[in-house]
């Protein structure tokens with residue numbers, strides 16, 4: 087998680103306060119969450135590096151894996167939540183750190199479906215036995231929503247083992263994982279590359295993919 091600290095803009099600066107987040111070139115989901123009662127003013131987010139296309143997820147038929155299915159292996163503490171608000175009537179809820187759900191899939195992208203709310207926690211997703219998570223999914227949202235898209239993950243088409251590991255004592259509620267057989271298809275116009283500048287107006291490397299928060 088990246089944390090950006092904002093302070094009052096010094097009058098001598100030619101540009102306003104800025105913070106940087108860098109990561110591998112690709113499709114990412116970005117969530118910005120305020121951490122204090124102090125005022126935060128977010129004006130613009132620039133995406134720089136290689137040109138980034140506006141992408142949409144393919145609409146090919148997905149395979150649904152219900153979190154509560156017998157094919158999903160549970161470790162740690164999970165409680166089945168039964169309600170019509172959930173996909174197939176049940177979701178799995180954990181309020182313990184390091185609770186796990188693991189399963190195998192054949193596909194190229196996953197969409198994690200579950201509950202988001204202002205008191206929800208986060209989980210890591212590990213692929214093919216990796217020791218570092220492919221993504222960390224934050225289930226925070228200002229308001230309650232069932233069967234929300236919590237996160238997305240894409241990789242090479244094939245058979246993969248997926249492991250979900252909770253990170254927080256704040257609740258994680260996994261309802262369903264949708265598996266798509268093809269990868270992201272880029273549609274729409276490419277976004278014009280925006281070069282990033284430091285606070286003195288010096289242009290930074292255009293070869294590194296990063297986001298700038300102004």
Ligand SMILES: [Ca+2]
Nearest residue numbers: 152173176261
């Ligand atoms: Ca379900």
